[in-house]
């Protein structure tokens with residue numbers, strides 16, 4: 001029996017930002033086998049860059065990207081991929097662009113061919129699920145930081161993606177909202193990769209940790225994480241890993 | 244800065260379909276702009292003033308807008324009566340004023356204010372996004388609509404970005420004076436504003452692409468025209484026709 005094709009695979013991807021001398025990511029290999037992945041790494045280590053490469057927002061100088069077993073290359077291929085993978089930006093201000101919350105959440109479904117009524121229904125349901133009931137008519141640029149983050153998450157969930165790439169989703173959230181987000185993420189069927197510096201958050205939402213270090217992506221060996229202190233900047237705080 | 248104070252409200256004008264309002268505004272303002280008859284202009288101006296009244300604008304804001312526009316007409320009153328020439332003159336405070344010049348200044352003032360009222364009543368009562376969608380539905384080229392909507396949004400971003408930077412500077416004790424340091428700081432502020440808004444525009448474009456944008460903005464709310472909309476459109480078009488009639492066939496004894 002052949003194993004099922006992974007949703008996503010990166011082979012030997014290298015990326016250098018234009019105008020910089022050093023590679024930000026160098027020969028990165030990654031296959032999405034686990035459903036719930038946490039990604040940690042120092043500031044500036046290239047975590048956001050990794051997500052942008054997956055979404056085709058920046059293109060690697062070398063290496064290949066496979067989506068559902070097929071090589072992704074042209075803008076058209078990426079359009080296909082973007083319907084299936086949702087990307088939550090580190091800065092929600094960049095993600096919300098419609099005047100009202102409802103319009104923003106419905107933007108994705110409308111582009112994917114839903115009728116206005118369907119789009120509205122999906123959006124209202126998604127907002128409700130995130131505890132944003134009655135937010136429909138709020139003005140997006142007047143929301144608080146945490147509300148923006150949840151709304152941005154709603155704009156992605158309304159497209160019903162199969163994989164979520166979340167760039168620091170727990171930033172700006174108060175403890176209660178953070179707890180709610182954890183429960184929401186645990187309840188979702190989608191696979192996800194979460195970038196976070198919040199180890200407890202990752203422990204409760206992810207089963208497998210990866211780290212970016214020295215321009216490369218490493219899969220953390222669960223049993224050895226504690227002895228590898230460099231992989232684990234928050235190791236001194238009491239915490240537990242996902243089970 | 245760029246909020247849409249006139250667009251909030253619950254009067255008939257706020258509820259009417261934006262397409263209907265666009266057509267009505269176009270018809271009425273064309274009438275007003277093209278007419279040479281003072282009677283027609285004055286009737287039109289009174290009509291649009293009445294419409295504006297029905298849309299219940301905030302009096303303070305309204306006053307401000309009217310003053311802004313009439314600041315420009317003021318110059319006409321200061322120049323036309325002295326430069327227009329013509330046969331008849333009247334004297335005022337030992338000044339010779341051309342009657343025709345006064346008439347023209349009055350006509351332009353009435354026309355300007357009429358069009359202002361018309362736009363405030365009919366267009367300012369819809370958020371710009373709705374007007375954009377309405378214009379698209381009415382067959383305007385999609386590219387132009389994009390430029391309209393996105394320049395509007397981008398203006399807002401540039402302003403926000405500038406405000407943010409200015410606040411950051413103020414928080415660190417920056418007080419503008421007449422010094423090289425001040426000019427250099429302003430130089431940096433403007434430069435950074437441009438770079439940062441450019442970057443943000445780029446990221447917003449990315450966010451749109453990620454959500455399946457492929458060059459077509461699909462409005463969420465566009466209910467079909469109601470009976471009310473149609474009736475309003477009918478009345479407005481009728482009134483515009485009447486106005487056009489008045490300006491084309493003026494009664495012989497009016498101005």
Ligand SMILES: Nc1ncnc2c1ncn2[C@@H]1O[C@H](COP(=O)(O)OP(=O)(O)OP(=O)(O)O)[C@@H](O)[C@H]1O
Nearest residue numbers: 017018020024041042043044045046047048049050
């Ligand atoms: N547009 C850009 N142009 C040039 N260099 C960039 C650009 N964006 C990021 N970099 C550089 O690439 C490196 C990786 O950035 P990236 O944003 O991926 O880091 P990160 O791991 O997400 O960090 P953080 O935890 O702070 O969000 C950093 O050194 C950064 O300075």
Ligand SMILES: [Mg+2]
Nearest residue numbers: 047048090167
């Ligand atoms: Mg980052």
